[in-house]
């Protein structure tokens with residue numbers, strides 16, 4: 064709760080209505096997470112926070128690119144990113160997530176006056192990645208995967224059988 068991080072939103076004294084936040088997250092952001100599948104990135108995050116009487120509505124827009132490793136040749140693969148996510152913040156006696164709602168609802172204790180959204184940015188970026196991540200064919204129909212690496216991987220598979 065004492066977190067004063069770069070991605071912390073303070074609710075203290077926030078007026079009703081909408082508030083706008085913007086960040087750019089890059090490779091150094093994802094490097095902080097050991098389990099990150101994103102090795103490099105240039106993602107613009109735009110957050111519109113709507114303060115209602117009893118809750119906050121947070122609308123995130125992510126756009127830019129993320130680099131992951133190719134499923135086939137393991138070389139870096141740069142992917143375009145364009146996604147959005149919505150989250151509601153309510154206040155209650157117990158901290159947690161509201162399981163009864165379809166949307167993402169988090170419940171913060173009444174005394175909490177700020178929220179670090181870094182973890183959510185990390186999750187939203189990963190959720191927006193496609194399930195299959197491979198280099199696409201170029202204009203001539205040639206696969207752009209690292210051919211040498213594919214040969215090595217094949218040898219490895221043959222030798223390990």
Ligand SMILES: [Zn+2]
Nearest residue numbers: 133136198208
């Ligand atoms: Zn590849």
